[in-house]
Amino acid sequence: MSNKEQEVLEKYISQHNLKITKQRRAVLEAFLNCEDHVSAEELYKIVSAKEPKIGLATVYRTLSLLTESGLAAELDFGDGQKRYEMNYAHEHHDHMICTECGKIIEFHNEVIEKLQEEVAQKNGFKMTSHKLDLFGICKECQQ
Ligand SMILES: [Zn+2]
Ligand SMILES: [Zn+2]
Incomplete structure (x- = not known):
């Protein structure tokens, strides 16, 4: 271990x-x-x-x-x-979840990350963390 x-x-x-x-x-x-x-x-x-x-x-x-x-x-x-x-010593990422097969896909997008910070800042909000989950149907399940 x-x-x-x-x-x-x-x-x-x-x-x-x-x-x-x-x-x-x-x-x-x-x-x-x-x-x-x-x-x-x-x-x-x-x-x-x-x-x-x-x-x-x-x-x-x-x-x-x-x-x-x-x-x-x-x-x-x-x-x-x-x-x-x-969570320990792991890079931050967000998730896409397929509602058909339950597959969980991880992603990281700098633009989305920055946008969230901007939105928080504009609202005078001090963001300490966030979770972003996208729900939908994966490539395989669409076929
Ligand atoms: Zn699927
Ligand atoms: Zn994950």
């Missing part, structure tokens, strides 16, 4: 008087190794292959710890389940 991420999590956990357990470590490890935009249920399936005694609640709780500590970002594409992706 990447030591840097483990360090961040363990620091956060000790600062909040929580315990770093074998199960929490297993969730972090699986999260770091899995594909982006994973749901708690998907991650639970992966982790429980290694840690059969782990419960879904532990996976949920650990994912919120990861989010609170800044390691993970929580995503909600309106399909009824939260998804998570690595």
Whole structure:
């Protein structure tokens, strides 16, 4: 496992008087190794292959710890389940979501980024973060 991420999590956990357990470590490890935009249920399936005694609640709780500590970002594409992706030392990007097959495409566009800052500035708004989700039908599903 990447030591840097483990360090961040363990620091956060000790600062909040929580315990770093074998199960929490297993969730972090699986999260770091899995594909982006994973749901708690998907991650639970992966982790429980290694840690059969782990419960879904532990996976949920650990994912919120990861989010609170800044390691993970929580995503909600309106399909009824939260998804998570690595946030730590990762470049900012936005998402396109196919409403047919559920595919998630990442993109980064400097012009859009700048425009958002301009809009915020014009409104005297100090933007600290943003999320931009485009919903539609992907190339494959259009055929
Ligand atoms: Zn599609
Ligand atoms: Zn993403």
